[in-house]
Amino acid sequence: MTREFDFTILNKVAKKHGIVLFGSTSAANVPINELVQDYDISQHIYNRSIEGLSLKNAEKYLDTCVYSLEPDKIILNLGEEDLKSDCDIDKLAEQYRWLLYTIHTVLPDTSLILTSVTAQDERAESFNHILKTLSEECGCSYFEIPSVHNLGEYDIGFFRTIKSVFYDSNMSYADIIQYCAI
Numbered sequence: 001m002t003r004e005f006d007f008t009i010l011n012k013v014a015k016k017h018g019i020v021l022f023g024s025t026s027a028a029n030v031p032i033n034e035l036v037q038d039y040d041i042s043q044h045i046y047n048r049s050i051e052g053l054s055l056k057n058a059e060k061y062l063d064t065c066v067y068s069l070e071p072d073k074i075i076l077n078l079g080e081e082d083l084k085s086d087c088d089i090d091k092l093a094e095q096y097r098w099l100l101y102t103i104h105t106v107l108p109d110t111s112l113i114l115t116s117v118t119a120q121d122e123r124a125e126s127f128n129h130i131l132k133t134l135s136e137e138c139g140c141s142y143f144e145i146p147s148v149h150n151l152g153e154y155d156i157g158f159f160r161t162i163k164s165v166f167y168d169s170n171m172s173y174a175d176i177i178q179y180c181a182i
Contacts, residue, residue, distance in 0.1 A: 007048055007064050016070040018044030019165065022061075023077030024053040026118065030158055046071075054081045055095040059102060066103070073111045073165060074103065077145075077158075079131070083121040093130045100138045112140040113165055115158070118147045141165070 021027055028049035036045055048065035055078050066074060078099070082092050103112060114135045116128040128144065135142035143165075146157045 011068045015044045017072050019073045020066050020071040021047045021075045022066055023049040024081045025051045027077035075113045077115045080117045114140050114142050116144045
């Protein structure tokens with residue numbers, strides 16, 4: 001049974017208009033449900049990340065992993081697998097730009113959040129700079145995820161960095177300060 005099949009089944013009971021995390025290996029391993037419980041977040045958040053997913057292949061998973069959930073927000077964490085190959089970084093930027101365009105076309109009212117890659121590659125810093133620029137050009141948010149040495153620290157660092165995304169826009173400022181201090 002593939003992960004795509006699992007998501008198709010899970011999507012039948014998932015609530016629409018939540019938040020979708022769509023990424024590659026690092027994102028696939030983030031225990032999002034446990035972290036959501038630990039931080040007492042009431043938003044519906046679905047991790048539809050796939051281990052080994054590259055930018056080149058991401059588009060073919062959008063229907064199953066993203067579009068069917070009609071999310072209000074999508075957190076994209078892509079590029080780490082691509083940096084492991086000898087792909088040209090400018091070509092990766094164009095693939096990412098196309099992916100953003102494709103998502104915006106299908107889900108024009110959905111907020112897109114790009115997150116940096118923490119790949120152990122000298123090109124990661126340049127790629128992250130490109131992601132930040134793309135986010136500004138395409139009207140997306142951008143979050144720089146801190147580099148860590150083990151996966152457990154990555155999960156917590158990733159979640160702490162993006163946790164403001166999970167809070168309802170109707171919350172009071174005091175509530176947001178309280179949650180973000182956690």
